[in-house]
Amino acid sequence: MRLVDLLPGETGVITKILGHGAFRKRVMEMGFVRGREVTCMLNAPLQDPIKYALMDYEVSLRRLEASMIEIMPLQEWHEHETDADKAEKKATAQHDEDAAHAVRHDKIINVALLGNPNCGKTSLFNIVSGANEHVGNYAGVTVDAKSGHLNYKGYRINIVDLPGTYSLSAYSPEEQYVVRYLRDETPDVMINVIVASNLERNLYMTTELIDMNRPMVIALNMYDELEKSGATLKYKELGAMLGVPIIPTVASTGRGVHDLLDTVIEVYEMSHPDTRHIHVKMSSEIEAGVDVLRADLKAEPNVPPHFATRYLAIKLLEGDPEAELLIRNTPDYNQIIKDRDRVAAEIKEKINEDVQTAIAANKYGFIQGALAETLVGDLVHEEKTTKIIDAVVTNKLFGFPIFLAAMFFIFWCTFELGSYPMEWIEDLVGWISRLLSQYMPDGPLKDLILDGIIGGVGGVIVFLPNILILYFFISFMEDSGYMARVAFIMDKLMHKMGLHGKSFIPLVTGFGCNVPAIMSTRIIESSSSRLITILILPFMSCSARLPIYVLLAGAFFPHHGAIVFFGLYLLGIIVAILTAKMLRKFWFKADETPFVMELPPYRVPTYKAVVRSMWSKAKQYLQKMGGLILVASIIIWALSYFPRYSFQQIPQSYLENTLAEMPSDELNEKSPEEINELVLHSYQQEHSILGSIGKVCEPVVRPMELGWQSCVSLIAGMAAKEVVVSTMGVLYVGDDDADALSERLKTPSPLTGKAPFTTASAIAFLVFVLLYFPCVATLTATIRETGNWKYGVFSLVYNTALAWILAVVAFNIANLFS
Ligand code: GDP
Numbered sequence: 136m137r138l139v140d141l142l143p144g145e146t147g148v149i150t151k152i153l154g155h156g157a158f159r160k161r162v163m164e165m166g167f168v169r170g171r172e173v174t175c176m177l178n179a180p181l182q183d184p185i186k187y188a189l190m191d192y193e194v195s196l197r198r199l200e201a202s203m204i205e206i207m208p209l210q211e212w213h214e215h216e217t218d219a220d221k222a223e224k225k226a227t228a229q230h231d232e233d234a235a236h237a238v239r240h241d242k243i244i245n246v247a248l249l250g251n252p253n254c255g256k257t258s259l260f261n262i263v264s265g266a267n268e269h270v271g272n273y274a275g276v277t278v279d280a281k282s283g284h285l286n287y288k289g290y291r292i293n294i295v296d297l298p299g300t301y302s303l304s305a306y307s308p309e310e311q312y313v314v315r316y317l318r319d320e321t322p323d324v325m326i327n328v329i330v331a332s333n334l335e336r337n338l339y340m341t342t343e344l345i346d347m348n349r350p351m352v353i354a355l356n357m358y359d360e361l362e363k364s365g366a367t368l369k370y371k372e373l374g375a376m377l378g379v380p381i382i383p384t385v386a387s388t389g390r391g392v393h394d395l396l397d398t399v400i401e402v403y404e405m406s407h408p409d410t411r412h413i414h415v416k417m418s419s420e421i422e423a424g425v426d427v428l429r430a431d432l433k434a435e436p437n438v439p440p441h442f443a444t445r446y447l448a449i450k451l452l453e454g455d456p457e458a459e460l461l462i463r464n465t466p467d468y469n470q471i472i473k474d475r476d477r478v479a480a481e482i483k484e485k486i487n488e489d490v491q492t493a494i495a496a497n498k499y500g501f502i503q504g505a506l507a508e509t510l511v512g513d514l515v516h517e518e519k520t521t522k523i524i525d526a527v528v529t530n531k532l533f534g535f536p537i538f539l540a541a542m543f544f545i546f547w548c549t550f551e552l553g554s555y556p557m558e559w560i561e562d563l564v565g566w567i568s569r570l571l572s573q574y575m576p577d578g579p580l581k582d583l584i585l586d587g588i589i590g591g592v593g594g595v596i597v598f599l600p601n602i603l604i605l606y607f608f609i610s611f612m613e614d615s616g617y618m619a620r621v622a623f624i625m626d627k628l629m630h631k632m633g634l635h636g637k638s639f640i641p642l643v644t645g646f647g648c649n650v651p652a653i654m655s656t657r658i659i660e661s662s663s664s665r666l667i668t669i670l671i672l673p674f675m676s677c678s679a680r681l682p683i684y685v686l687l688a689g690a691f692f693p694h695h696g697a698i699v700f701f702g703l704y705l706l707g708i709i710v711a712i713l714t715a716k717m718l719r720k721f722w723f724k725a726d727e728t729p730f731v732m733e734l735p736p737y738r739v740p741t742y743k744a745v746v747r748s749m750w751s752k753a754k755q756y757l758q759k760m761g762g763l764i765l766v767a768s769i770i771i772w773a774l775s776y777f778p779r780y781s782f783q784q785i786p787q788s789y790l791e792n793t794l795a796e797m798p799s800d801e802l803n804e805k806s807p808e809e810i811n812e813l814v815l816h817s818y819q820q821e822h823s824i825l826g827s828i829g830k831v832c833e834p835v836v837r838p839m840e841l842g843w844q845s846c847v848s849l850i851a852g853m854a855a856k857e858v859v860v861s862t863m864g865v866l867y868v869g870d871d872d873a874d875a876l877s878e879r880l881k882t883p884s885p886l887t888g889k890a891p892f893t894t895a896s897a898i899a900f901l902v903f904v905l906l907y908f909p910c911v912a913t914l915t916a917t918i919r920e921t922g923n924w925k926y927g928v929f930s931l932v933y934n935t936a937l938a939w940i941l942a943v944v945a946f947n948i949a950n951l952f953s
């Protein structure tokens with residue numbers, strides 16, 4: 136609640152003052168400090184100023200100012216305080232000095248992480264908040280603000296991970312996002328994360344943050360690399376020079392994080408000795424211009440007090456659109472802009488350089504000066520090993536083959552190494568199901584558990600090891616920095632598709648899951664490139680499709696699994712490329728935004744980071760099993776189980792037809808009871824609710840010689856691709872419940888003598904699954920991110936039609952060879 140919302144006669148307690156340093160200072164000097172009671176005396180709508188009673192004085196504040204003060208209603212505050220008192224008593228009883236010290240204060244600190252891309256913000260965020268956000272050694276991994284929190288020494292620290300930016304110019308979507316975040320949220324303390332290996336560029340943004348004049352701490356991250364390089368940075372001196380405490384950290388291991396948090400608290404409590412406001416001095420011509428604008432801004436009482444006037448003045452001089460937007464509604468707007476243009480022209484006249492360039496040059500000059508005094512030794516940016524590896528993996532000739540070989544190796548491991556733990560889980564599932572079938576009394580409950588739940592969930596859960604292995608490699612490639620190289624060598628190919636290297640990052644993320652990948656297309660500035668990337672993303676085979684590949688490849692190509700995987704992923708990529716080309720030609724005009732692909736130095740991924748990413752993946756997978764997959768399996772089971780039939784209800788014609796089709800050896804081998812049971816089961820399934828639905832759509836898959844069960848599985852897979860496998864697990868019930876699903880798929884049915892899948896139809900099914908309808912979550916994300924349902928419809932219709940055509944083609948080609 137803000138002070139402005141207080142009605143006459145009501146009393147509140149101040150919890151926080153928003154806005155920039157000078158504004159806060161002035162308001163505090165008037166007596167508006169945290170924890171103090173204010174009563175509203177007079178607050179007529181549309182009337183400025185508002186009158187308040189504060190410590191027996193009467194003060195009036197303008198609406199704009201009162202809207203920058205956060206309060207808590209008195210009643211709520213008292214409850215809050217009693218809690219704090221209780222905590223204090225407990226803390227003193229335990230002799231916990233820190234907690235006793237802290238409980239008296241307003242205990243929530245809102246912290247934001249700011250810094251260049253790839254400087255370790257997300258790693259730091261994960262360590263502090265215990266979250267598992269996606270970390271990768273390339274720019275553009277985080278596109279959204281992610282928040283988490285931590286209770287530390289009696290404080291609740293709310294921490295927000297923001298996208299990486301090189302500056303606060305509000306030109307790229309990330310920059311705009313960050314600036315607006317700072318404007319609207321006013322974090323209590325900003326943590327500016329900088330990388331030791333590239334101090335100059337990292338400190339550029341620091342100078343802009345200094346202009347903002349807000350409480351700040353610098354995390355000097357990747358301090359391990361600085362130490363290794365042999366150079367030393369007198370960071371204490373540098374911090375004193377900048378007026379901002381600097382704390383060395385290693386976010387990947389957690390070193391220095393406690394120091395950092397302690398400093399955040401000190402800065403928040405305004406008790407850190409290094410904290411002071413400095414001006415990053417620029418040349419006298421520019422400073423004169425800044426002064427003119429600052430005077431204008433100060434004279435205009437309606438300028439929103441979110442940012443310091445110095446920051447706003449500099450941003451206005453730079454022609455920053457976001458700064459102009461902020462003051463657009465003030466009455467003096469036109470005058471200020473006029474002054475700005477005049478001053479800018481004057482500066483240009485005097486120094487023969489446009490203002491923007493001059494400001495940047497001045498700031499870099501300041502940084503160089505500061506570093507000259509504090510940095511001893513050379514920071515060798517690129518290590519020798521990085522250079523050597525890059526010479527090979529980004530080589531024109533070898534780069535691409537090496538990438539393909541790496542992919543092949545990954546698929547080989549996923550398939551071959553994954554098959555051992557997969558067998559163990561399969562055995563376990565088989566054992567459980569045998570146990571249940573032995574000891575549970577017959578009836579619908581037994582059928583539900585055995586065929587519905589174990590058949591469905593058990594059929595999918597066995598693929599957990601494969602998924603984890605794939606994720607291990609993806610996370611290794613991302614964290615080491617190799618993925619950035621892949622994007623680099625792909626750049627040329629991407630250009631041919633009318634896209635550029637930046638689009639490759641979401642595409643790679645798409646191999647994990649399409650939904651976050653669609654979100655991460657936000658890093659692409661050009662809207663047409665972004666749309667094309669979103670539309671081709673579903674062709675990047677996500678990990679949810681992996682179980683289907685492992686299942687069918689394991690059943691039909693046990694010795695060539697890796698080749699099948701490789702072929703499928705490659706087919707997906709080729710279809711994506713051709714689709715992109717087509718879209719560029721017929722739908723979107725060409726446009727190119729120049730873009731620098733950064734090549735960060737290689738880093739050995741820490742085991743912590745990799746385990747963290749795999750663990751979060753495993754958790755997600757198991758949660759999906761216990762949620763969506765379980766529910767889907769039960770629904771599918773119920774639809775295929777009801778209505779119930781008895782043997783007497785089977786029409787004579789059905790019985791005769793079935794028996795006529797039955798292979799003679801089976802007919803001779805089986806007892807009449809067994810045959811009756813088989814016929815009943817088959818009739819039951821075919822005439823269940825699901826069977827009737829399946830019969831309607833069966834013609835669609837008939838050209839691939841697939842049965843209605845596979846068609847139903849594909850439809851069920853719209854919810855999530857894993858459901859394809861769980862549905863198959865429910866529908867393809869074998870003689871022995873404990874048989875692995877892959878066995879059941881190639882075992883001929885005793886009634887027809889035909890197996891559910893042939894090699895050719897398995898290939899067709901794989902191709903179809905790769906390309907068809909993206910799952911509901913992906914479709915929703917497509918519509919949400921493009922803001923237009925037409926793109927969702929396109930994705931649905933185009934992908935499914937293409938999947939069908941290519942699957943039929945694949946089926947016929949495969950049949951030629953078999
Ligand atoms: P962000 O883009 O700022 O969010 O950076 P990330 O947290 O995604 O990290 C970028 C890369 O740097 C990842 O590969 C991390 O594992 C790695 N990394 C982060 N902090 C450190 C550090 O202190 N030392 C080293 N050696 N690597 C780090």
Ligand code: MG
Nearest residue numbers: 256257276277
């Ligand atoms: Mg990040």
